[in-house]
Amino acid sequence: MSVLILGGAGYIGSHTVWDFLDKGFNVIVADNLQSGHIQAVHSDAKFYKGDIRDEAFLDNLFKKEKIDSVIHFAANSLVGESMSNPLKYYDNNFYGTMVLLKSMIKNNIKKIVFSSTAATYGEPENIPILETDKTEPTNTYGETKLSMEKMFKWVSEAHGLNFVSLRYFNACGAHKSGKIGEDHSPETHLIPIVLQVPNNKREFVEIFGDDYNTPDGTCIRDYIHVSDLAQAHYLALEYLNKVNKSNIFNLGNGVGFSVKEVIEAAREVTGSNIPARISLRRSGDPARLIASSEKAKNILNWQPKYTNLKEIIQTAWIWHKNHPKGY
DSSP: OEEEEETTTSHHHHHHHHHHHHTTOEEEEEEOOSSOOGGGSOTTSEEEEOOTTOHHHHHHHHHHHTEEEEEEOOSOOOHHHHHHOHHHHIIIIIIHHHHHHHHHHHTTOOEEEEEEEGGGTBSOSSSSBOTTSOOBOSSHHHHHHHHHHHHHHHHHHHHOOEEEEEEEOEEEOOOTTSSSOOOOSSOOOHHHHHHTTTTTSOSOEEEEOSOSSSTTSSOEEEEEEHHHHHHHHHHHHHHHHHHOOOEEEEESOSOEEEHHHHHHHHHHHHTOOOOEEEEOOOTTOOSEEOBOOHHIIIIIOOOOSOOOHHHHHHHHHHHHHHOTTOO
């Protein structure tokens, strides 16, 4: 039997493909390549170009490949774009998942691991954030992901299709081999943006606000290495196979680093000065976002291997230095 990884040409999806192949799985990848990269797909995985909104494509895939379970990364994920073009996000993320679930039910596939997000929480009431905390997204992207989680819940009750939703925080880093890494257009994540300076792709880093209620005035985020996220998807599928029960888990390191701390760590890793300039705050940026991942550690037996910020940035720097134009 095979595992189908939807969005397996994307950043986290491609690292998960490599991880599942390392563990001996037969891996099928489907991606419409809207934002993914065919070069990121491991040569040992079988690739299909197609869209999750195409029910005939999915039906054909499920019949042809004898798929046992699904890992679902296929979604648009830019917060700013989701606010200016919300219907794009409802169409691809929400409607696409509805079509996927219809096809899974039709083809009697009962297990799915879902790539969710900390954006489901919105402005946190507590730090660290628990899975039981309120979910009030402050952007369309987070709202569509939360709506997808609720769709999984009701479909699970009606059809016995079990899911694990993984709400993760700031994905970062690159594969230890240096062969795959982060390549977004436009790039919105802090670490690759910072690394564009020593890579001669920008002159300075912009810090959006230094007047937050944090020790150095800049926003604090929980950075989790992409390979640790990939490992969590494998453990989530193991959990579904053993327990056969739906669940939701946070994934983060449980430690927060400020924007200034990230820039300083990148200076040390790259040996570059990396100039930074202070700009106005961006609307909707919470001061702190830090996860409690105790539930994932206790139930999934998940242990992040990359907990040192400089080590995380080092893996990213190897990738970006050797691939200055991405794939």
